[in-house]
Amino acid sequence: MPHTWDPDRYLTFADERGRPFVELLARVGAAAPVDVVDLGCGPGNLTARLAQRWPGARVRGVDSSPEMVATARATVSGPVFEVGDLRDWVAGRGSVDVLVSNATLQWVPGHLDLLPSLVQCVRPGGWLAFQVPGNFDEPSHTIRRDLAAEAPYDAHTAGVAVPSSHDPATYLEVLAGAGCAVDAWETTYLHVLSGDDPVFTWVSGTGARPTLEALPDDLRPAFEQEFKRRLRAAYPPGPLGVVLPFRRVFVVGQVAA
Template sequence: MTSRHLEEHVMVVWDPRTYLQFADERSRPFADLLARVGAEDPAVVVDLGCGPGQLTATLAQRWPGADVLGVDSSPAMVDRAQEHAGPRLRFVSGDVRTWVPDAPVDVLVSNATLQWVPDHRALLPRLLAGVRPGGWLAFQVPGNFDEPSHALLHALAANPRYADATRDVARPSAAGPGDYLADLTALGCTVDAWETTYLHVLTGPDPVFRWISGTGARPVLQALDAPRRAAFEAEYRARLAAAYPPGPAGTVLPFRRVFVVARKTVAA
């Protein structure tokens, strides 16, 4: 789901409205991830990096007996998520790098968040420690950072016209499914890891720019002052339009994602 920015040097302000422009497309990986979580009647479910909360609300619908908590580091996202809050569903501010549950949870979900945490594989033991024996840790991260959408962004950001402002912005990254499988198997989990490339068919003007400006490009764009941002956006839009030309059905955006579902071993 949302790219909740956790970079240490430049704090990015996320905009739920921009992010939700493609809510349907962004919800598909969340549904595909949760379809492989076999928890039947969990008592406590946590969405770590919940964004605007609409997908967290589906967790309360799936598991009507669970208390569901959404955690996000963006105040704007948490404020927007409050519209979904209810007796069994609440939202709080928190940082994935330091968040610890009050007690072990039954299901811990993180959707399109960990890619913003440098060396996030080192966090997996701590995240798993917050899951009870027999419980579930499930997350998905983008795996499209070599695609033109990102390659063009970083090449342009490195241009001398912009480099002084963009040098310290967050740059997301992720490992492959085999890496996460090895990490969590070594921690004693039964692991299901896979990848999927979605072909999102987008419509309207500058659709790929509108998509990435709400997520991966936002730290770069926000780091620029108004005149340079306008120039950067104009050049970036043109490059994206050339890399992703419209077809008969619309503009196709290939988007690879990496999924991991791990069940924590029950102690003998």
């Protein structure tokens, strides 16, 4: 079921969403790459960091969302941005020196099977680095899933895109089998959020967006109201604000020279 992305909503927590990208990039040891690609570049604010890290490289950003690419083109100078499906890019492109994918592969069903193809897109001695959320058993996701399965919403939400990922050990095994030296780890961030219903604001820009867009206009307000109520109960405000634990999985592989 198709859905669209809202760059402005996504960028509401730009600093929190960007921190994993910075920590992923810190483990990439490329010195002077020529071709660098960001698969799933979103609004391009993080792709700009690739151009800053390697100013002599040709940096490209690819995203399946025309809205995200339009924002990237309008706000980020240097990298070249294009609309494209990650799976089509793998099938039709040549080799690169650094291939980065941040918080994207979780939206690709069966992405474990895609990883060897991504490795083949990287030149010998080059780097593949990706990060995916690993929090899909947390209330921010389970509440949406359970509510979407209730009537009358279930008639509209069946078959919507749902993100998923694997543990670091699984990714390590797959990339090592594809000939990479692998560094895989996980981190749980404790994001301290403020504002009205901040967890809803967070998830409505990412994991919950396909579900919300699938609902007709006459049902969406009631769904959102109940969703917010359950999220407030699961993430009550404290002295510092609302704390959102967020586990992320990181994988960096260097292709054998």
